[in-house]
Amino acid sequence: MVLLEGIALGWLLIVIGAVLLLVEVHSPGFFATVPATVMIIFGILLLLGMDIFNNGWGIVIGVVVAIAAAAFTVWMYSRITTDESPTTISRDSIIGREGRVVKDVDPDSLSGKVMIGSTEWSAKSTGQIIPSGKSVKVIDSQGVHIIVEEVA
Numbered sequence: 001m002v003l004l005e006g007i008a009l010g011w012l013l014i015v016i017g018a019v020l021l022l023v024e025v026h027s028p029g030f031f032a033t034v035p036a037t038v039m040i041i042f043g044i045l046l047l048l049g050m051d052i053f054n055n056g057w058g059i060v061i062g063v064v065v066a067i068a069a070a071a072f073t074v075w076m077y078s079r080i081t082t083d084e085s086p087t088t089i090s091r092d093s094i095i096g097r098e099g100r101v102v103k104d105v106d107p108d109s110l111s112g113k114v115m116i117g118s119t120e121w122s123a124k125s126t127g128q129i130i131p132s133g134k135s136v137k138v139i140d141s142q143g144v145h146i147i148v149e150e151v152a
Contacts, residue, residue, distance in 0.1 A: 006046060006049075007046070007047060009043075009046055010042075010043040010044070010045075010046030010047040011043065011047070012043070013039045013040070013042050013043030013046065014039070014040050014043035014044065014047075015043075016036075016039050017035075017036040017037065017038075017039030017040035017043060018036070018040065019036075020032040020033075020035060020036035020039065021033070021036045021037075021040075024036065033073055033077060034070045034073050034074065037069045037070065037072075037073045038066045038069050038070060041065055041066060041069045042062060042065075042066065045061070045062060045065065050062075094116050094121075094138050094141070094146065095138050095139065095140065095141060096137070096138060096139075097116055097117070097137070097138050098116075098135055098136065098137050098138075098151055099114045099115050099116035099117070099121075099135070099136055099137075099138070099148070100114065100115050100133065100134070100135055100136070101113070101114055101115075101123075101130050101131065101132050101133060101134045101135075101136055101148075102114065102115050102120060102132060103132060104129055104130065104131050104132055105123045105124065105125045105129065105130040105136070105148060106124065106125060106129050107124055107125045107126065107127050107128065107129070108124075109124070110122045110123075110124060110145050112124060112125070112130070114136055114138075114146065114148055116138065116146075121145065121146045122144065122145040122146070123136075123145055123146050123147070123148050124145060124146075124147050124148075125147070125148055125149065125150075126139065126147060126148070126149045128150075130148070130149075130150050134150055134151075135150070135151040136148035136149060136150055136151060137149055137151050
């Protein structure tokens with residue numbers, strides 16, 4: 001019993017490949033690009049009448065085309081992505097830096113927010129409530145938040 005063959009299987013592979021490309025566009029990370037490209041190429045070969053699953057030469061051609069498509073996809077992806085590493089900021093590296101309160105900072109809560117450079121941090125104060133708009137200095141960091149004091 002044959003479930004799918006020839007043209008039907010070709011179209012199915014193309015559709016699955018296209019869906020994987022849409023997944024990649026929605027959530028970039030290069031995980032779906034190569035299999036999507038290979039599925040689309042296999043689908044096109046099947047639509048052209050090439051038996052890539054049962055014929056000896058068809059299997060060889062299918063494998064060669066799949067490897068070439070994967071290599072081309074990797075090469076294209078490397079050309080369109082930036083070479084920049086993501087910006088990482090250690091919470092300890094901001095001790096001593098100054099910033100501005102964007103949401104009132106309280107000594108008893110982590111709901112306060114402070115903008116240090118272009119990054120917003122959850123913050124606590126050393127003892128008093130620091131209202132929004134005030135300048136602060138980072139004096140410590142604990143876990144994923146910072147401890148600040150108002151700059152006079």
